[in-house]
Amino acid sequence: MNAIEIDSISKSYGQARALQDVSLTVNQGEIFGLIGPDGAGKTTLFRIMTTLMLADSGSGKVCGLDIVKDFARLRRIIGYMPGRFSLYQDLSVRENLDYFATLFGTTVRENYENIREIYSQIEPFADRRAGKLSGGMKQKLALCCALVHKPSVLFLDEPTTGVDAVSRKDFWTMLARIKASGVTVFVSTPYMDEAAMCDRLALIRDGVIIGTGTPEEIISGFPFRLLSVRGRRMYPLLKQLRKTDGVISCFSFGDSHHVTYSPEVTGKEQILAGLAQAGFGDCTAREISPGIEDCFMWLSHGNGNGRQDC
Amino acid sequence: MWKYLLEKEFKQFFRDPGLPRMALMFPVLMMLVFPFAVSMEIRNINLAVVDSDRSEESSRLLERCTSSGYFRLVAFCGSPEEAMRLMNENKADAIITIASDFSREIGNGSGFPVGIKVNTVNGTRGSIASQYLQNCIMMYLQDRNSREAGSSVQSAASAPAAQSVSAGPAINVSEKYYFNTHLDYKLFMIPALIVIGITMITAFLPSLNIVSEKETGTIEQINVTPVGKSAFIICKMIPYWAIAFFVLTACLLIAWAVFGYVCRGNVLWLYLYTTLDIIVMAGLGLLISNYSSNAQQAMFVIWFFAVIFMLMSGIFTPIASMPGWAQAITYLNPMRYYADAMRSVFLKGSSPLDIWYDAAGLASIGAAMVCWAIASYRKSS
Numbered sequence: 145m146n147a148i149e150i151d152s153i154s155k156s157y158g159q160a161r162a163l164q165d166v167s168l169t170v171n172q173g174e175i176f177g178l179i180g181p182d183g184a185g186k187t188t189l190f191r192i193m194t195t196l197m198l199a200d201s202g203s204g205k206v207c208g209l210d211i212v213k214d215f216a217r218l219r220r221i222i223g224y225m226p227g228r229f230s231l232y233q234d235l236s237v238r239e240n241l242d243y244f245a246t247l248f249g250t251t252v253r254e255n256y257e258n259i260r261e262i263y264s265q266i267e268p269f270a271d272r273r274a275g276k277l278s279g280g281m282k283q284k285l286a287l288c289c290a291l292v293h294k295p296s297v298l299f300l301d302e303p304t305t306g307v308d309a310v311s312r313k314d315f316w317t318m319l320a321r322i323k324a325s326g327v328t329v330f331v332s333t334p335y336m337d338e339a340a341m342c343d344r345l346a347l348i349r350d351g352v353i354i355g356t357g358t359p360e361e362i363i364s365g366f367p368f369r370l371l372s373v374r375g376r377r378m379y380p381l382l383k384q385l386r387k388t389d390g391v392i393s394c395f396s397f398g399d400s401h402h403v404t405y406s407p408e409v410t411g412k413e414q415i416l417a418g419l420a421q422a423g424f425g426d427c428t429a430r431e432i433s434p435g436i437e438d439c440f441m442w443l444s445h446g447n448g449n450g451r452q453d454c
Numbered sequence: 455m456w457k458y459l460l461e462k463e464f465k466q467f468f469r470d471p472g473l474p475r476m477a478l479m480f481p482v483l484m485m486l487v488f489p490f491a492v493s494m495e496i497r498n499i500n501l502a503v504v505d506s507d508r509s510e511e512s513s514r515l516l517e518r519c520t521s522s523g524y525f526r527l528v529a530f531c532g533s534p535e536e537a538m539r540l541m542n543e544n545k546a547d548a549i550i551t552i553a554s555d556f557s558r559e560i561g562n563g564s565g566f567p568v569g570i571k572v573n574t575v576n577g578t579r580g581s582i583a584s585q586y587l588q589n590c591i592m593m594y595l596q597d598r599n600s601r602e603a604g605s606s607v608q609s610a611a612s613a614p615a616a617q618s619v620s621a622g623p624a625i626n627v628s629e630k631y632y633f634n635t636h637l638d639y640k641l642f643m644i645p646a647l648i649v650i651g652i653t654m655i656t657a658f659l660p661s662l663n664i665v666s667e668k669e670t671g672t673i674e675q676i677n678v679t680p681v682g683k684s685a686f687i688i689c690k691m692i693p694y695w696a697i698a699f700f701v702l703t704a705c706l707l708i709a710w711a712v713f714g715y716v717c718r719g720n721v722l723w724l725y726l727y728t729t730l731d732i733i734v735m736a737g738l739g740l741l742i743s744n745y746s747s748n749a750q751q752a753m754f755v756i757w758f759f760a761v762i763f764m765l766m767s768g769i770f771t772p773i774a775s776m777p778g779w780a781q782a783i784t785y786l787n788p789m790r791y792y793a794d795a796m797r798s799v800f801l802k803g804s805s806p807l808d809i810w811y812d813a814a815g816l817a818s819i820g821a822a823m824v825c826w827a828i829a830s831y832r833k834s835s
Contacts, residue, residue: 230671246458247679
């Protein structure tokens with residue numbers, strides 16, 4: 145049985161279409177990542193799957209339970225951690241945890257094993273008010289509260305947004321452990337570099353799923369070749385590259401430009417020669433293998449027909 | 455589970471830096487400060503006197519005025535111009551001018567040369583001052599008549615003269631006020647202040663509390679748990695209901711201990727009507743929180759309702775003196791019924807049989823509010 149099955153779900157807020165025909169399947173016991181920029185519809189999809197909101201059309205099942213009809217039963221077996229810290233700031237760490245355990249009809253002691261690893265890190269602050277915790281601690285507490293009733297599926301909406309790089313890494317280690325305990329994890333993130341840590345992913349943009357599969361599958365689906373080009377005058381270089389024949393697209397990635405080109409038309413030497421002719425003689429280029437972000441860029445621009453300014 | 459939900463609400467309430475103190479201070483402040491502040495009784499009217507007669511009669515008249523307790527004699531002026539200057543400087547609220555031939559004219563009955571000038575920049579104060587002043591003069595004339603009547607055996611000639619001024623003392627209208635014999639405004643206001651306090655606590659605090667859960671997103675976190683929404687909301691309101699009854703009890707105790715006012719009717723009825731009002735206000739509070747997504751919005755809506763409720767409830771101005779269309783609006787105002795019931799029970803000793811219409815009004819508004827609130831709550835989720 146699949147942990148999550150979503151079938152052509154659509155949702156609009158007035159005129160704005162948040163989700164269009166979204167279909168997904170998540171296997172039992174995997175970390176599934178929903179990757180997309182802000183405003184892509186990630187949170188809307190989460191709210192629909194966690195029974196907080198009704199879809200305009202389409203249907204969905206989580207652990208075999210319908211997200212509309214069986215919402216009451218479903219709520220007992222899912223854990224949800226919203227993107228924003230939403231615990232009681234004026235209750236202490238322990239009180240928050242006790243409170244949520246009680247709401248699910250269980251106790252912290254009963255499920256202590258389940259959360260021990262994460263909770264042990266915040267246990268020294270058990271009597272501190274949640275509002276007085278640091279960002280990373282808050283996140284751990286929220287995760288504990290979402291796990292305290294031993295859910296079958298854990299929904300994490302942008303858990304790493306606004307968290308520093310070290311804590312983000314820690315967090316993904318925690319997720320791996322949660323997964324190892326048999327919980328299916330459905331996580332969303334705007335950071336493409338986190339995509340590689342997921343077992344499978346879906347890329348979402350403007351409410352449309354533009355690609356699904358394992359990270360490897362998505363990367364191997366990239367039909368072109370990629371050059372990382374560096375030069376001195378970066379912005380004129382970007383414009384020049386976009387004009388070059390055989391270049392599908394070119395985007396700025398940190399301190400270099402990622403140039404997508406079709407190998408049938410052109411090649412690395414040819415591109416460099418063209419650049420030298422146009423006055424960019426000081427450029428260096430390196431063949432690289434595409435990452436998730438390159439795939440996302442390619443997929444999100446209508447499969448490569450976009451040569452637009454970004 | 456219910457126990458824990460409640461425990462959490464109480465914990466949060468007592469952990470709030472302001473709320474517990476406010477719940478305690480509110481009844482005290484309300485009962486010890488407001489009854490004096492909102493009193494419509496006017497005392498200490500500054501009176502300037504221009505007495506050109508300086509006779510025994512004129513000083514009797516002045517004594518009548520000053521002994522009433524409403525006036526404070528601020529100046530004896532030599533001339534009307536001087537008195538007028540005082541009034542212009544806002545040092546005098548009223549001027550009484552006694553002409554030089556006052557005792558002679560009143561003695562032979564040819565006239566009553568006394569003038570009254572009242573500063574009506576503040577209309578209420580002015581009209582009440584002029585009323586008081588006229589009353590004092592009437593009382594002086596009655597005194598004089600009775601004195602004259604006593605001496606009329608000897609001098610029958612002067613009696614008709616005085617009678618012509620006072621329009622005959624034969625009919626003596628004496629007013630007697632029921633229920634609040636001394637027209638004590640504080641006694642009148644205390645049940646009404648309780649009404650305002652209870653309404654604020656039971657309608658507006660829970661709605662702000664719910665909206666703040668919305669704002670912090672905690673309500674979403676609760677919504678993904680198996681806890682029913684109604685259980686959650688009711689547990690949110692119960693602490694405020696407890697506080698409302700605490701405030702009611704405290705107010706009644708303070709009214710008794712400080713002012714010596716005792717509820718004329720059965721105190722139980724006060725609690726009964728308060729319970730009814732609480733149901734209405736719970737519905738209203740939930741309704742407001744359903745339609746507002748942040749505390750600022752909720753505050754404004756609350757403020758709007760609070761002002762309308764108070765002004766249209768008959769607490770400060772009698773409903774009977776409102777124009778017909780305004781009176782019609784007051785029928786939609788739950789505070790109207792609640793205030794009427796509280797005053798009736800407290801001042802008149804009414805029982806629910808006498809004021810069944812207040813119970814009916816509260817119950818029907820309450821039913822409508824609660825149904826609407828529940829319907830809109832479902833929709834918004």
